Amino acid sequence: MVHNRKKHYRHSIRLPGYDYTQPGAYFITICTYQKQCWFGDIIDGEMHFNQLGFIVYQFWRSLPHRFPHIELDAFVVMPNHVHGILVITDTRISTIEKDTLRKEQFGRPVPGSIPTVIRSFKSAVTKRINVMRELSTPPIWQNNYYESIVRIEKGLDRVRQYIINNPTNWTEDEENPQDSADELLDLGLYF
Secondary structure, three states: OOOOHHHHOOOOOOOOOOOOOOOEEEEEEEEEHHHOOOOEEEEOOEEEEOHHHHHHHHHHHOHHHHOOOEEEEEEEEOOOEEEEEEEEOOOOOOHHHHHOOOOOEOOEOOOOOHHHHHHHHHHHHHHHHHHHHOOOOOOOEOOOOEEEEEOOHHHHHHHHHHHHHHHHHOOOOOOOOOOOHHHHHOOOOOO
């Protein structure tokens, strides 16, 4: 199949021109393919992982080992998505990287950027789960993810609370088994 840029163009939902290697807090939401509940169940307001959910949990927790400039803040693995705050803390970038364009482009990932970290996480989880289930279809993740740059401490506290309360609010969510985009927008964040 020949790649036709007009027909196969995927519009980026990243903030145009933003340097996603900048220190700061980033609120991330990664959803499963077609919002399938792959990772466990919510019982009495608490998330109970199955084997796949435990893999997602372990890989998220290990992100700072693979990317030492990343710190984890609040996060939760839900039946069909992951919410988490990633904090870029390290501003030390090699002179080679400083001299290169730090804008994400297809086929040219920016080392240490949020898109590169998320791509790596999704890929590692997918590989491990596909080995376990001995299948590669259907896919585990949707093609993209959602992110917000958390710009103020007050916003960070609201996002933390949203993440912590996510399992408790699961049954009340009108969009269950999917997140309500309006609820995320109500957090006062920029998408």
